[in-house]
Each structure stands twice: as structure tokens, then as C-alpha cells.
Amino acid sequence: MSKVKFLFAIMTILITGSARSQSPSFIKDSLDSYIERGMKQWQIPGLAITIVKDGKVVAIKGFGVREWGKEYKVDENTLFIIASNSKLFTGTSLAKLDFERKLSLNDKVTQYIPWFRLYDSNATRMVNIRDLLCHRLGTKTFQGDLAFWDSNFPKDSIIWKMRYLKPPGVFRQDYGYCNSAFMVAGRILEKVTGDSWDDYVKQNILDPLGMNNTYTSTDGIAKRNNVALPHTNQFSSITTLPFDQVDNLGPATSMVSCVKDLSKWLLMQLDSGRYEGKRILPWQVLQQTRNGNTIVGSQRSPFYPTHMRLYGLGLFMTDYAGKQVYWHTGGAFGMVTNVCFVPEENLGISILTNNDNQSFFEALRYQILDAYLGVPYTDRSKFLFGYFEQNKKQTDADLALMKKKVDQHNQPDTKLEDYTGDYFNTLMGKITIAKSGNMLICHFDHHPDLIGYMEYMKNNEFRMTYSNIGYGIYPAKFTMKAGKPWAVEIKGNDAVDYDSYLFVRDPQGLVVQ
Numbered sequence: 001m002s003k004v005k006f007l008f009a010i011m012t013i014l015i016t017g018s019a020r021s022q023s024p025s026f027i028k029d030s031l032d033s034y035i036e037r038g039m040k041q042w043q044i045p046g047l048a049i050t051i052v053k054d055g056k057v058v059a060i061k062g063f064g065v066r067e068w069g070k071e072y073k074v075d076e077n078t079l080f081i082i083a084s085n086s087k088l089f090t091g092t093s094l095a096k097l098d099f100e101r102k103l104s105l106n107d108k109v110t111q112y113i114p115w116f117r118l119y120d121s122n123a124t125r126m127v128n129i130r131d132l133l134c135h136r137l138g139t140k141t142f143q144g145d146l147a148f149w150d151s152n153f154p155k156d157s158i159i160w161k162m163r164y165l166k167p168p169g170v171f172r173q174d175y176g177y178c179n180s181a182f183m184v185a186g187r188i189l190e191k192v193t194g195d196s197w198d199d200y201v202k203q204n205i206l207d208p209l210g211m212n213n214t215y216t217s218t219d220g221i222a223k224r225n226n227v228a229l230p231h232t233n234q235f236s237s238i239t240t241l242p243f244d245q246v247d248n249l250g251p252a253t254s255m256v257s258c259v260k261d262l263s264k265w266l267l268m269q270l271d272s273g274r275y276e277g278k279r280i281l282p283w284q285v286l287q288q289t290r291n292g293n294t295i296v297g298s299q300r301s302p303f304y305p306t307h308m309r310l311y312g313l314g315l316f317m318t319d320y321a322g323k324q325v326y327w328h329t330g331g332a333f334g335m336v337t338n339v340c341f342v343p344e345e346n347l348g349i350s351i352l353t354n355n356d357n358q359s360f361f362e363a364l365r366y367q368i369l370d371a372y373l374g375v376p377y378t379d380r381s382k383f384l385f386g387y388f389e390q391n392k393k394q395t396d397a398d399l400a401l402m403k404k405k406v407d408q409h410n411q412p413d414t415k416l417e418d419y420t421g422d423y424f425n426t427l428m429g430k431i432t433i434a435k436s437g438n439m440l441i442c443h444f445d446h447h448p449d450l451i452g453y454m455e456y457m458k459n460n461e462f463r464m465t466y467s468n469i470g471y472g473i474y475p476a477k478f479t480m481k482a483g484k485p486w487a488v489e490i491k492g493n494d495a496v497d498y499d500s501y502l503f504v505r506d507p508q509g510l511v512v513q
Helices: 004-008 025-029 033-042 084-099 121-126 129-133 155-163 181-191 197-210 247-253 257-269 283-290 360-373 380-407
Strands: 047-051 056-064 080-083 255-257 293-298 309-311 314-318 323-332 336-340 348-354 419-427 429-436 439-444 448-460 461-466 473-481 484-491 500-504
Touching: 004 047, 004 439, 025 033, 025 360, 033 056, 033 360, 033 380, 033 439, 047 257, 047 360, 056 257, 080 084, 080 336, 084 181, 084 197, 084 247, 084 255, 084 283, 084 323, 084 336, 129 181, 155 181, 155 247, 181 197, 181 247, 197 247, 197 257, 257 336, 257 348, 293 473, 323 360, 336 360, 360 380, 380 448, 380 461, 380 473, 448 473
Parallel strands: 080 323
Antiparallel strands: 047 056, 047 348, 080 255, 293 309, 309 314, 314 323, 323 336, 336 348, 419 429, 419 500, 429 439, 439 448, 448 461, 461 473, 473 484, 484 500
């Protein structure tokens, strides 16, 4: 969660530096004004940040508000969904069990879940726990997530459906970010320990660190005190979104935390597993998470001070200005976050935000890294905003074209009633399309809170506007057979899944769910 397209795009952006050098004085003299200016430009309601250096918290602060247009301020205790920053907690837990010889990271998945299958039978026979934790199953990034994210599928149903994910890549060779794989790893943890993933993480990591304001579940988040609300402005003016409910993908993306607690997590990472002089985790456990398993990228950037990116166990790593940097981002609808640490500099950073349509949270992280690592100065936010504006122009043009087609009041060659009925997709299950006035309404069996409002454009294509605008506004194209609608292709936001999904009528009444 961690799940937003630009989270990965900005890893590869090449940024040009200028001649003026930086120093840590930026943190004291310019940090606040830089953040305030960036939040205004990117329309970020609220942001919380912590910086730890040399065993101390040198900056921890909240900026802005928890909800756009309201007065409730963000502070160091404000809760955000940290989404895919949950992955390192899962990777650390499995590494701890490996250290304790309660399992081996090289154990086959089928040893613990005999009915587990991947699309390829050879991969099924070989896949082990380590493969689950380092994104090397060969699947496409986010593949299957439109079906699984915010759904009511039980965990074991998601595990079963992983056999339908046809991988475009090569097993153990190609990187592809896979949320469901981390959920499988969490399921194995539960079978080995007899504890739920939630209880294990709490008892072995959160409680010993005193992270008492960190939670493993998104369930009930709206009822907690001091919570930032999710926002987006990708398809509309800035608006509040519903909280994601992703506990069925929990080990991948369901944790909720604040920068005060994440400071403790960072200090422990930077002190080789100790916090306030107390051993929390063996050093060998942390080292295991930091061993590179999968090559994410290996080309030197001519502008950016980096050469390669690897993935460990719930953790990205790169060289940056000659230092080894570990980090992860997290994306949920309405929130994007990061956690980063540089052991050679005894430096840690975490930034939490509540607008998902922005790259400032990463620009700020790089700006801080530059300041401490002596990288020649460039305004990272200004540079990334140029890319943001280009993307926004394209999105606005796409939306305007769809609106123009809807406003032409074209009439389909077939009656709206002919489009109605049940359609099925192997991964996502059943959708039901019904007529409502001059439009169609799409209901998703396994996303009961999600509705698609479908307005006719032309050529059997409808503009689909999701009730949760985070999912976006996209064309839905019907395929005709014998003059009647037979199938429909549906797309959601790339932030959740790059793929479109084909739903077909089932004339034999055989429902695959």
C-alpha cells in the first residue's frame, strides 16, 4: 500500500544538480519553509516528519491539517496508513524466525500451504519464503490488486487466486512488486508460530520498542484519535476519500503509525537492533532483511548520484552519493509515506502525508539526503513538479475528451437494458450492471462499497466514474457478440493495478469466484 504508480516512477527520475552545495544547515534554516512551500504547491493537507541522526531525534514535527479545510492540526502523534512500509515489519518477522531456526527462508511455500499454486507449475515446485518477500515471482507490479485491494476476499481466497496471475516475467529473474506474496508469507508465519501476524508483530517488535501508537490493522481507523484523513486531487478538486480496508492483505500493507513511533523504529535500525541500550532484535535479523535478493535496476544515472537498486526482504536499497541507503514507500488511497535510513551516516528519515497525488514526500526525502550527504543543491520539489504538471495535463485531456463524448448525448445501437446483467472475471468475481435512468450502474460483488457509474460515450464505450474517486474515471468498453453485449473491459487507477479486467457473461451459469 506499499501502491501508487509514481512511487516507482520517481525512483528512476534523473535530477540535475546545480553548483551550490548543501549542508545539514538546511535542516535548521530552511526545512520548515521548504515543507510549507511544497505543501501549498502540491496541495497536501497534512504532513508529519521525523529525522534521527547520531542516535537522537533532531527533527520531529507535524505540518498542516488532518482534513482539508478543517482546523485539526497534524502533529508527531497523528496517525497515517503507512501501507507498504508494513512490509519490512513482515520481512523482519520472518527473518527472526529464520534466525531462531523455526523455519528457513529457503523452505518451500508448499511445505506450509500444500495447496498453494502459481500459474507456472515449475515455479510452484520451487517457490520459497524468500521469493515471497523479495518480489521475484515474475508477476507484473501490482498484478491482481484491483481484485484484492479493498475487497472482502478472505486471505485464503487471495492465496488460491494467485494461481491465475499469469506472469509476464521470469521466475527469480524479473522484479515485479507483489502485495499478495507478502500476505502469503504472513500466513506461513501464523502456521509456524500459532500466533496471528498482527499479534506476532506486536509482541516481537512494537511492544519491545514502545510503539504504542502503531497498529497492524486498518479496521476501525476512523474511530481512532488524531487520525489524518486520506485525500486526492487526481481526478477532481482535492477531496476526502474513505479509508482503505486492506486487512486481508495485512502483512503487505495494513499498518497504521505516526512519526513519533517510527522514530523508534529508525533508531533501532541504526543501532544494529538496539533501542535505548536494550537489544530488541539480533543484528543478524536486520542484516538478513538488508541482503539484496532481486535486482530492481542496474543502470547508472548520469545526473542522479546512484547506480543500482536492489530489494531485500521488505526493503529497497541503493547507493546514493557513495553511501548505502535503505528505504521503502507506502501508498494507500489518499496517503503516501516513506521510511529511509543510512547506517553509514547514522541518519533516518520518515515522512507521512495525506494526499496520494503528489511526489513531494519523496522530493523532501531526497532533499534531506542531499543536505546530509553533501550532494550539490537542486530543488527536488520544483523538478518533480514539472513531471507532475505534464501528467496532470494528460489526465485533464483524457477527462475532457470523455466528457465531450458524454455531452454529445450519443445513443447506443442497442438498448441500455441489453447491457445489464451479471458478468464474471476469474480474479475479481462477479459484477452486476443495472440501468438507472440514462446511465448504467456497476456493482462489484467483492467490493461491496464500490460503485461504477457508467455514462454512454460512443462505440459501445461508457465513461465509468467510481464512487470512490481514488479509483478514477476511465472508459469501460463492451464487446458485442451477435449484436448483443457479451463482455466488458474495466480499468481502475494505475495506483492500484496497471491491468484492465475483462468480465464476460456466463451463459452456462458457471460462476468462478
